[in-house]
Amino acid sequence: MKKSALTIVSLLLVMTMFLAACGGNKPTDGGKASNTPSSTPTETQEPSKEPDPVNLRVFSTFGGTDAAREAFQKALDEFTSANPHVKIENDTMSANDDGFRTKVNTDMTNGNEPDLLFYFIGTDASEIIKSEKVVPLDEVLDADPEWKNGFAPAALEFAKHEDGKTYAIPLTGFFEGLLVNKKIFADNGVELPTDWEKMKAAVSGLKAKGIIPLSGPFDQSHYLLEHFILAAAGSESQNKGLKDAVDPNWAKGLDAMKELYDLGAFPEDAATIDLGMAANYYSEGLAAMVLEGSWAIGGLSDETKANTTVLPFPAVPGGAGTGKDVVGGFGTGFYVSKATYDNAAKKDATIALLKHLTSPATIKNIATANGGTPAAAGVEPEGVTQAVLDGFKMVSEATSVNSPIDSKVTPETFSELRANVQPVVTGKKTGTEAIDAAKKVEDSAK
Amino acid sequence: MMKGDRKYIVMFLLPAAAFMSVFLYYPFFKSLFLSFFRTQGFSTKTYVGLDNYVRMFSDNLLGAATLHTLELMFYVIVFQVGIALFLAVLVDNITWGKGFFRTVFFFPVVISGTAIALLFVLFYNFQFGLLNTILQNFGFSKVNWLSESMALKAVAIPTVWHYVGFYFVLFLTAMSKIPSDFYEAAKLEGITGVKKTFLLTIPLIMSDIKVVITLAITGTMKVFEFIYILTRGANGTEVLGTYIFKKAIVDRNFGYGSTIAIYIVVFGVLLSLLANRLLKRDEITY
Numbered sequence: 001m002k003k004s005a006l007t008i009v010s011l012l013l014v015m016t017m018f019l020a021a022c023g024g025n026k027p028t029d030g031g032k033a034s035n036t037p038s039s040t041p042t043e044t045q046e047p048s049k050e051p052d053p054v055n056l057r058v059f060s061t062f063g064g065t066d067a068a069r070e071a072f073q074k075a076l077d078e079f080t081s082a083n084p085h086v087k088i089e090n091d092t093m094s095a096n097d098d099g100f101r102t103k104v105n106t107d108m109t110n111g112n113e114p115d116l117l118f119y120f121i122g123t124d125a126s127e128i129i130k131s132e133k134v135v136p137l138d139e140v141l142d143a144d145p146e147w148k149n150g151f152a153p154a155a156l157e158f159a160k161h162e163d164g165k166t167y168a169i170p171l172t173g174f175f176e177g178l179l180v181n182k183k184i185f186a187d188n189g190v191e192l193p194t195d196w197e198k199m200k201a202a203v204s205g206l207k208a209k210g211i212i213p214l215s216g217p218f219d220q221s222h223y224l225l226e227h228f229i230l231a232a233a234g235s236e237s238q239n240k241g242l243k244d245a246v247d248p249n250w251a252k253g254l255d256a257m258k259e260l261y262d263l264g265a266f267p268e269d270a271a272t273i274d275l276g277m278a279a280n281y282y283s284e285g286l287a288a289m290v291l292e293g294s295w296a297i298g299g300l301s302d303e304t305k306a307n308t309t310v311l312p313f314p315a316v317p318g319g320a321g322t323g324k325d326v327v328g329g330f331g332t333g334f335y336v337s338k339a340t341y342d343n344a345a346k347k348d349a350t351i352a353l354l355k356h357l358t359s360p361a362t363i364k365n366i367a368t369a370n371g372g373t374p375a376a377a378g379v380e381p382e383g384v385t386q387a388v389l390d391g392f393k394m395v396s397e398a399t400s401v402n403s404p405i406d407s408k409v410t411p412e413t414f415s416e417l418r419a420n421v422q423p424v425v426t427g428k429k430t431g432t433e434a435i436d437a438a439k440k441v442e443d444s445a446k
Numbered sequence: 447m448m449k450g451d452r453k454y455i456v457m458f459l460l461p462a463a464a465f466m467s468v469f470l471y472y473p474f475f476k477s478l479f480l481s482f483f484r485t486q487g488f489s490t491k492t493y494v495g496l497d498n499y500v501r502m503f504s505d506n507l508l509g510a511a512t513l514h515t516l517e518l519m520f521y522v523i524v525f526q527v528g529i530a531l532f533l534a535v536l537v538d539n540i541t542w543g544k545g546f547f548r549t550v551f552f553f554p555v556v557i558s559g560t561a562i563a564l565l566f567v568l569f570y571n572f573q574f575g576l577l578n579t580i581l582q583n584f585g586f587s588k589v590n591w592l593s594e595s596m597a598l599k600a601v602a603i604p605t606v607w608h609y610v611g612f613y614f615v616l617f618l619t620a621m622s623k624i625p626s627d628f629y630e631a632a633k634l635e636g637i638t639g640v641k642k643t644f645l646l647t648i649p650l651i652m653s654d655i656k657v658v659i660t661l662a663i664t665g666t667m668k669v670f671e672f673i674y675i676l677t678r679g680a681n682g683t684e685v686l687g688t689y690i691f692k693k694a695i696v697d698r699n700f701g702y703g704s705t706i707a708i709y710i711v712v713f714g715v716l717l718s719l720l721a722n723r724l725l726k727r728d729e730i731t732y
Contacts, residue, residue: 102695127486212573219678269572271680272592277571286573410486412697419507422680445486445699 051085054349056340059107060118061100061332063092067298068172068369075362079353086349095120095332101411108133113337115350116357121159121168121333122407129167134335136165140351150360155375158330168333169358172372175310175328175391176223176293176404183307184211184288193289195323196256196314200263206288207264214265215278215287221421222275223291225414226327226405227313229253234320235400241408242442246435249319254424254431256316261425271422294328294371297387310391312398326398330375331407334358413442474711480704491701498705508706510682511689512713514598518685519666519717521602527658530610534617535643548618552611559608563675566604570676597681605672609665613658620654621647656725660718667714686710 062072069092076088091114093100104119106112108128117134119125128134141148141156148156151170159170178193185192185202188209193199203213216224230238232253240247260266267273267281282290283300290296291313297305315323334354340346356362360376367374367381371388373395374381395401406414420434429437481498483491502508537547554562569576570591578588591600624647632638632646648655670687677683679692690710694703 099695102698105698127490217678219680267572268588268590269592271594272597272677274678277567281573284574412699415692415697445484 051083052345053085053087054346055087055089056116056346056350056353057089057091057114058116058118058353059091059093059104059114060116061092061095062118063090064094065299066092066094067295067371068366071362071365071369075357075365078362079356083349083352086353088353104128108337111339113339115337115340115346116354117335117337118171118332119168119335120407121161121170121331122403123410124407125161125167125335128335129161129163133338134167135338135341136167137169137336138166141166141169144355147355147358150376151358152375152377155330155373159333168335169354170330170333170375171358171363172367172370172374173328173330174294174372175326175395175401176226176291177310177326177391177394178227178313179282179290179292179297179308179387180311181282181285181288181304181307182309184285190288192309192311193314194311196317199314200260202288203260203263203265212267212281212287213263213289214260215267215281215290216270217273217275217278218266218271218422218425219418220275220278221418222404222406223293224257224421225253225417227291228257228316229405230325230327230402231313231321231323232256232316232319234322235325235402237320238325238402238405239408241405242413242435242439246439248432251431251435252316252319254420254434257421258425258427258431266425294373294388294391297371297385297391298369300387305385305387308385308387308390310387310394312394322399324397324399326395326401327404328373328395328398328401329403330373331403409438409442410445412445413438416441477704477707480701481708483701485699485701494701498702501702502705502709507684508686508689508709511684511686514683515666515669515685515687517598518602518605518669519663521599522606522662522666523659525602526606526610527613527655527662529606530613530658531617531648531655533610533614534621535647537614537618538621538647548615551614554608555611557608559671560675562604562608563672566600566672566676570600592677592681594681597677597683601672601676601683604676605666605669608672609662613662616654616658617651620651624650652725656722659721659725663717663721664714667710667717686713 058076060072062069066072073090076090080086080088093103101120101124104117105127107114108117109131113133119128125134155170155173156166158173159166159168161167180192182192184206188206188211190202190205191198193202206213218224229250230253233247233249237247237249242250267278267287270278273281278287279290279292279296279299281287282292283304285301285304297308297310300308312324312326315321315325334357336350336354340350358375360374360379363374363376364379364381366372367379368383371381371384371391373392409417416438417434420429420437423429424431424434480491482493482495484494484497485491533547533551537544537551540547567575572578572588572590572592575591577591581588590596628646628650629642632642637645668687669685670691673679673683673685673688674691679685679688686706686709690703690706693706694700697703
């Protein structure tokens with residue numbers, strides 16, 4: 001008995017030691033952050049004769065299958081060859097992955113901040129902004145008018161946080177829309193879905209021919225929800241989110257999804273496929289339409305790409321949508337972490353790298369690679385496919401350009417909406433029930 | 447025990463104790479702590495008392511996930527353990543080629559679960575999956591293998607297949623430990639073939655079967671990648687592993703996620719205890 005008691009006591013002792021050790025991490029990080037300002041009494045823009053080597057970590061989504069991966073790596077290489085003392089670690093993760101946001105949040109809150117972070121603009125970033133892990137860049141922008149004036153004013157305006165400050169420097173923007181395979185429509189004698197009646201006719205007509213009318217997954221239903229709700233609720237209501245009252249038009253969007261489902265709009269296996277597979281069906285010519293973003297166009301098969309045009313999603317009858325509301329904007333940008341900004345050794349190199357990565361030349365290369373809207377003024381990406389130009393045209397004719405709905409509600413609310421897509425289309429729940437459930441989740445998160 | 451031994455005992459226990467504390471006890475107690483908070487991301491949390499637990503008991507999706515986990519557990523215990531035992535009996539009875547079959551059956555365990563799941567995506571895919579291509583070549587119409595009525599069973603197949611080899615090796619090792627004089631005595635008594643398996647081999651490795659069933663139960667609580675990749679938890683396949691991921695990581699609600707974690711731990715411990723109680727038998731020593 002005594003022996004075992006001793007063992008337990010020693011075990012507890014060990015455990016507490018480690019608990020203490022774990023807790024001790026944070027103060028050391030805090031210490032690092034507070035130490036550094038004292039070593040930067042003067043801010044000299046002039047680089048010293050022999051710059052000390054600097055290691056920078058850039059965390060972004062330009063990896064894996066990203067269309068702009070090579071263009072981004074090239075931009076980094078340009079910088080390191082011009083500044084041989086700087087070493088850059090190009091750290092990447094796919095933004096399609098639910099884990100991306102978690103990775104960023106974990107890194108930012110645990111003292112493992114990347115020096116330069118490429119991340120979402122909007123509610124996703126409010127946490128790291130609120131906890132002051134990233135710095136406002138307005139002063140840096142104002143200090144270099146040449147750099148600042150290189151941006152399209154709309155892009156910088158879009159990147160502003162709700163407090164009116166600019167934390168993120170945009171690179172390329174995006175649009176989302178209804179990607180339509182014109183050839184399939186023409187071959188089957190179906191009209192393009194420019195309004196709701198034509199959409200229904202197209203769905204029935206294509207379904208009868210054994211073609212998937214509209215490819216979209218029910219679990220990763222981000223684009224379905226964004227477009228159906230926007231098309232039913234209109235721009236103003238969509239932008240309000242669910243914080244205040246519930247707009248009955250939101251439910252109309254979900255009911256419209258059911259209407260199309262009953263006509264056979266979605267793939268047989270829509271419940272279990274992911275976004276990649278849905279886009280694949282479209283790319284392989286198995287589906288006539290897909291709701292996707294501008295970044296997806298570059299990844300389509302050559303044949304489908306050549307036959308693709310981009311249309312705004314038609315307005316749902318009885319709702320407040322104009323039929324020309326689009327989802328788009330500048331959804332991502334570069335953030336500079338506070339720890340780096342306060343670190344004299346790293347600050348200048350990081351700002352220089354930021355300026356290089358958002359220079360008109362780099363923006364042009366990236367936009368050319370990923371089909372995005374350049375954030376720089378007067379830059380025209382080269383060799384852009386017709387589909388992307390159609391998309392630009394769609395945006396220029398739009399009555400409103402909205403950021404996606406998942407930036408308007410809490411992550412939990414959006415999950416609730418996603419989880420209810422299948423129950424709604426299969427008739428287990430009504431649109432109103434689903435929206436009410438989402439509202440309840442939104443309220444409990446207050 | 448000598449008095450000086452104590453020092454060494456503590457010394458040798460330290461590394462393991464430290465490791466367990468950092469990677470097991472600390473996260474566990476942290477989860478317990480977090481389960482009383484409403485969290486928003488990493489930075490803000492407010493104490494909400496038992497709210498998360500109240501929510502948990504009225505959470506229909508969690509109930510459904512529990513039932514799906516139990517159904518999957520049933521398939522795993524019956525088929526994974528069953529097939530492993532069957533294969534082990536077969537391989538134990540052959541005189542040559544044991545090594546070959548052991549390698550072949552063990553092989554899937556080495557492959558990453560994600561890779562196997564991706565492989566099965568290509569089998570099951572409705573539009574151009576292997577199974578539907580075969581069906582079409584024979585003139586049948588395509589089947590949605592991951593439909594609401596079939597999805598969980600379809601997911602159970604790779605789950606079962608993945609770990610059959612592991613339990614197979616455990617069983618085979620247990621069988622090889624049975625002294626040969628048992629069999630010789632049985633032979634003299636005229637017990638051979640199937641009778642020998644049921645009257646001799648299986649009772650003699652009962653303690654190993656118990657261990658394997660406990661492993662299978664706790665293993666099923668951790669199933670994640672097959673569901674996440676094959677069905678994303680849709681069509682009645684949401685299990686505890688994928689549900690906690692959605693709540694904690696996708697929703698970024700670590701408070702409620704931690705509550706579910708506590709639930710999974712309690713549920714898992716109860717199930718293992720129950721299994722141990724049901725399978726209680728005297729230990730056999732050779």
